[in-house]
Amino acid sequence: SQQGEEDPQALSIQEGENATMNCSYKTSINNLQWYRQNSGRGLVHLILIRSNEREKHSGRLRVTLDTSKKSSSLLITASRAADTASYFCAPISNFGNEKLTFGTGTRLTIIP
Amino acid sequence: ETGVTQTPRHLVMGMTNKKSLKCEQHLGHNAMYWYKQSAKKPLELMFVYNFKEQTENNSVPSRFSPECPNSSHLFLHLHTLQPEDSALYLCASSQGTSGTYNEQFFGPGTRLTVL
Numbered sequence: 001s002q003q004g005e006e007d008p009q010a011l012s013i014q015e016g017e018n019a020t021m022n023c024s025y026k027t028s029i030n031n032l033q034w035y036r037q038n039s040g041r042g043l044v045h046l047i048l049i050r051s052n053e054r055e056k057h058s059g060r061l062r063v064t065l066d067t068s069k070k071s072s073s074l075l076i077t078a079s080r081a082a083d084t085a086s087y088f089c090a091p092i093s094n095f096g097n098e099k100l101t102f103g104t105g106t107r108l109t110i111i112p
Numbered sequence: 113e114t115g116v117t118q119t120p121r122h123l124v125m126g127m128t129n130k131k132s133l134k135c136e137q138h139l140g141h142n143a144m145y146w147y148k149q150s151a152k153k154p155l156e157l158m159f160v161y162n163f164k165e166q167t168e169n170n171s172v173p174s175r176f177s178p179e180c181p182n183s184s185h186l187f188l189h190l191h192t193l194q195p196e197d198s199a200l201y202l203c204a205s206s207q208g209t210s211g212t213y214n215e216q217f218f219g220p221g222t223r224l225t226v227l
Contacts, residue, residue, distance in 0.1 A: 043202070
Protein backbone atom coordinates (compact mmCIF):
# COMPACT_ATOMS: atom_id res chain seq x y z
CA SER A 1 0.00 0.00 0.00
CA GLN A 2 1.10 3.57 -0.44
CA GLN A 3 0.39 6.67 1.57
CA GLY A 4 -0.69 9.92 0.01
CA GLU A 5 0.96 13.10 1.17
CA GLU A 6 -1.34 16.06 1.56
CA ASP A 7 -0.21 19.63 1.12
CA PRO A 8 -0.46 22.11 2.77
CA GLN A 9 -0.62 20.72 6.30
CA ALA A 10 -2.90 23.57 7.34
CA LEU A 11 -4.99 26.11 5.46
CA SER A 12 -7.11 29.00 6.74
CA ILE A 13 -9.41 30.96 4.44
CA GLN A 14 -12.35 33.30 4.70
CA GLU A 15 -15.83 31.93 4.29
CA GLY A 16 -16.91 32.14 0.68
CA GLU A 17 -13.41 31.71 -0.73
CA ASN A 18 -12.22 28.63 -2.56
CA ALA A 19 -9.91 26.12 -0.89
CA THR A 20 -7.43 23.96 -2.75
CA MET A 21 -5.44 21.12 -1.27
CA ASN A 22 -3.07 18.75 -2.99
CA CYS A 23 -2.07 15.13 -2.75
CA SER A 24 1.02 13.43 -4.10
CA TYR A 25 1.72 9.71 -4.32
CA LYS A 26 4.54 7.49 -5.52
CA THR A 27 3.37 4.50 -7.58
CA SER A 28 0.71 3.86 -10.20
CA ILE A 29 -2.84 3.75 -8.96
CA ASN A 30 -6.19 2.13 -9.66
CA ASN A 31 -8.04 5.01 -8.02
CA LEU A 32 -7.59 7.77 -5.50
CA GLN A 33 -10.06 8.66 -2.78
CA TRP A 34 -10.59 11.81 -0.75
CA TYR A 35 -12.02 11.74 2.78
CA ARG A 36 -13.04 14.40 5.28
CA GLN A 37 -12.84 14.13 9.07
CA ASN A 38 -14.49 16.54 11.44
CA SER A 39 -12.73 16.83 14.77
CA GLY A 40 -13.04 13.65 16.82
CA ARG A 41 -15.37 11.97 14.36
CA GLY A 42 -15.15 9.25 11.74
CA LEU A 43 -14.00 9.85 8.19
CA VAL A 44 -16.51 10.62 5.48
CA HIS A 45 -15.86 9.48 1.93
CA LEU A 46 -16.04 12.45 -0.47
CA ILE A 47 -14.99 11.38 -3.94
CA LEU A 48 -13.33 8.44 -5.70
CA ILE A 49 -11.53 9.23 -8.95
CA ARG A 50 -10.36 6.42 -11.20
CA SER A 51 -6.95 6.39 -12.85
CA ASN A 52 -8.50 6.95 -16.29
CA GLU A 53 -10.42 10.02 -15.14
CA ARG A 54 -8.94 13.51 -15.08
CA GLU A 55 -11.62 15.45 -13.27
CA LYS A 56 -14.66 14.72 -11.18
CA HIS A 57 -17.28 16.91 -9.54
CA SER A 58 -19.59 16.44 -6.60
CA GLY A 59 -21.55 19.50 -5.53
CA ARG A 60 -19.03 22.15 -4.46
CA LEU A 61 -16.17 19.67 -4.70
CA ARG A 62 -13.92 19.27 -7.70
CA VAL A 63 -11.15 16.70 -7.83
CA THR A 64 -8.48 16.52 -10.49
CA LEU A 65 -6.00 13.76 -11.15
CA ASP A 66 -2.72 13.98 -13.06
CA THR A 67 -1.25 10.51 -13.26
CA SER A 68 1.84 11.76 -15.10
CA LYS A 69 2.70 13.92 -12.09
CA LYS A 70 1.29 11.44 -9.59
CA SER A 71 -0.79 14.12 -8.00
CA SER A 72 -4.39 15.04 -7.25
CA SER A 73 -6.07 18.17 -6.03
CA LEU A 74 -9.31 18.81 -4.16
CA LEU A 75 -11.03 22.14 -4.71
CA ILE A 76 -13.85 23.28 -2.45
CA THR A 77 -15.69 26.24 -3.92
CA ALA A 78 -17.64 28.88 -1.98
CA SER A 79 -16.41 27.51 1.35
CA ARG A 80 -18.65 27.37 4.41
CA ALA A 81 -17.91 27.17 8.12
CA ALA A 82 -19.09 23.55 8.05
CA ASP A 83 -16.22 22.71 5.69
CA THR A 84 -13.80 23.14 8.61
CA ALA A 85 -12.24 19.69 8.91
CA SER A 86 -9.20 17.61 8.05
CA TYR A 87 -8.99 16.26 4.52
CA PHE A 88 -7.15 13.09 3.56
CA CYS A 89 -6.29 11.45 0.27
CA ALA A 90 -5.86 7.70 -0.13
CA PRO A 91 -4.23 6.40 -3.33
CA ILE A 92 -5.16 2.82 -4.17
CA SER A 93 -2.60 0.88 -6.19
CA ASN A 94 -3.30 -1.57 -8.95
CA PHE A 95 -2.55 -4.56 -6.78
CA GLY A 96 -5.36 -6.49 -5.15
CA ASN A 97 -6.38 -6.28 -1.51
CA GLU A 98 -4.97 -2.80 -1.18
CA LYS A 99 -5.03 -1.21 2.26
CA LEU A 100 -6.06 2.42 2.56
CA THR A 101 -3.16 4.26 4.12
CA PHE A 102 -3.76 7.78 5.38
CA GLY A 103 -1.30 10.58 5.87
CA THR A 104 -1.58 13.46 8.31
CA GLY A 105 -4.03 15.34 6.09
CA THR A 106 -4.70 19.00 5.43
CA ARG A 107 -6.36 20.84 8.30
CA LEU A 108 -8.78 23.34 6.74
CA THR A 109 -10.19 26.18 8.83
CA ILE A 110 -12.92 28.40 7.42
CA ILE A 111 -13.05 31.79 9.09
CA PRO A 112 -16.61 33.18 9.33
CA GLU B 113 -25.29 8.73 8.73
CA THR B 114 -22.86 6.49 6.88
CA GLY B 115 -24.59 3.18 7.60
CA VAL B 116 -21.88 2.16 10.06
CA THR B 117 -22.64 2.41 13.76
CA GLN B 118 -20.29 2.05 16.70
CA THR B 119 -20.98 1.56 20.39
CA PRO B 120 -20.16 2.86 22.85
CA ARG B 121 -19.23 6.32 21.64
CA HIS B 122 -17.14 6.99 24.74
CA LEU B 123 -15.44 4.51 27.07
CA VAL B 124 -13.29 5.00 30.13
CA MET B 125 -11.62 1.92 31.54
CA GLY B 126 -8.94 0.93 33.97
CA MET B 127 -5.92 -1.07 32.93
CA THR B 128 -7.29 -4.28 34.47
CA ASN B 129 -10.74 -4.04 32.91
CA LYS B 130 -12.11 -6.07 30.02
CA LYS B 131 -14.38 -4.27 27.60
CA SER B 132 -15.56 -4.64 24.02
CA LEU B 133 -16.19 -2.22 21.20
CA LYS B 134 -18.94 -3.01 18.75
CA CYS B 135 -19.37 -2.06 15.11
CA GLU B 136 -22.30 -2.81 12.87
CA GLN B 137 -22.75 -2.00 9.20
CA HIS B 138 -26.07 -1.88 7.36
CA LEU B 139 -24.63 -1.57 3.86
CA GLY B 140 -24.34 -5.19 2.81
CA HIS B 141 -20.57 -4.90 2.66
CA ASN B 142 -18.18 -7.83 2.85
CA ALA B 143 -15.12 -6.20 4.40
CA MET B 144 -14.73 -4.54 7.78
CA TYR B 145 -11.82 -2.71 9.39
CA TRP B 146 -10.57 -1.43 12.73
CA TYR B 147 -8.42 1.72 12.80
CA LYS B 148 -6.74 3.55 15.66
CA GLN B 149 -6.29 7.30 15.65
CA SER B 150 -4.06 8.76 18.33
CA ALA B 151 -3.63 12.48 18.85
CA LYS B 152 -1.54 14.14 16.14
CA LYS B 153 -0.83 10.82 14.39
CA PRO B 154 -2.09 9.42 11.09
CA LEU B 155 -4.84 6.89 11.12
CA GLU B 156 -3.40 3.40 11.75
CA LEU B 157 -4.98 0.30 10.29
CA MET B 158 -5.29 -2.46 12.91
CA PHE B 159 -7.31 -5.32 11.44
CA VAL B 160 -9.08 -6.24 8.21
CA TYR B 161 -11.80 -8.84 7.80
CA ASN B 162 -13.08 -9.93 4.42
CA PHE B 163 -16.03 -12.35 4.30
CA LYS B 164 -15.57 -12.89 8.08
CA GLU B 165 -11.97 -14.00 7.65
CA GLN B 166 -9.14 -11.93 9.10
CA THR B 167 -6.87 -10.89 6.25
CA GLU B 168 -4.73 -8.31 7.99
CA ASN B 169 -3.26 -7.93 11.46
CA ASN B 170 -1.02 -4.91 11.41
CA SER B 171 1.28 -6.05 14.24
CA VAL B 172 -1.34 -5.22 16.83
CA PRO B 173 -0.61 -6.25 20.46
CA SER B 174 -2.56 -9.24 21.70
CA ARG B 175 -4.36 -7.13 24.29
CA PHE B 176 -6.56 -6.15 21.32
CA SER B 177 -8.60 -9.12 20.10
CA PRO B 178 -10.94 -8.72 17.13
CA GLU B 179 -13.97 -10.85 16.41
CA CYS B 180 -16.11 -10.94 13.28
CA PRO B 181 -19.07 -13.30 13.72
CA ASN B 182 -20.63 -12.28 10.40
CA SER B 183 -20.11 -9.72 7.66
CA SER B 184 -22.28 -7.15 9.41
CA HIS B 185 -20.70 -7.16 12.86
CA LEU B 186 -17.20 -6.54 14.13
CA PHE B 187 -16.00 -6.46 17.70
CA LEU B 188 -12.78 -5.35 19.33
CA HIS B 189 -12.20 -7.00 22.69
CA LEU B 190 -9.95 -5.04 25.02
CA HIS B 191 -7.99 -6.53 27.92
CA THR B 192 -5.21 -5.18 30.13
CA LEU B 193 -4.79 -2.01 28.14
CA GLN B 194 -2.17 0.66 28.71
CA PRO B 195 -2.70 4.43 28.98
CA GLU B 196 -1.03 4.85 25.58
CA ASP B 197 -3.89 2.87 24.06
CA SER B 198 -6.15 5.84 24.68
CA ALA B 199 -7.31 6.94 21.24
CA LEU B 200 -10.23 7.19 18.85
CA TYR B 201 -11.07 3.74 17.47
CA LEU B 202 -12.76 3.79 14.11
CA CYS B 203 -14.58 1.03 12.33
CA ALA B 204 -15.11 1.02 8.57
CA SER B 205 -16.64 -1.22 5.96
CA SER B 206 -16.34 -1.59 2.21
CA GLN B 207 -17.84 -3.73 -0.51
CA GLY B 208 -14.51 -5.41 -1.12
CA THR B 209 -10.83 -4.94 -0.54
CA SER B 210 -9.49 -4.17 -3.98
CA GLY B 211 -9.73 -1.42 -6.55
CA THR B 212 -12.86 0.67 -6.51
CA TYR B 213 -14.53 -1.78 -4.14
CA ASN B 214 -12.24 -0.41 -1.45
CA GLU B 215 -14.31 2.75 -0.95
CA GLN B 216 -14.69 2.76 2.82
CA PHE B 217 -17.51 3.98 5.00
CA PHE B 218 -16.58 4.89 8.54
CA GLY B 219 -18.46 4.83 11.80
CA PRO B 220 -18.39 7.78 14.22
CA GLY B 221 -15.73 6.16 16.39
CA THR B 222 -15.33 5.20 20.03
CA ARG B 223 -13.27 7.60 22.15
CA LEU B 224 -11.36 5.32 24.54
CA THR B 225 -9.59 6.57 27.64
CA VAL B 226 -7.45 4.15 29.64
CA LEU B 227 -6.71 5.23 33.18
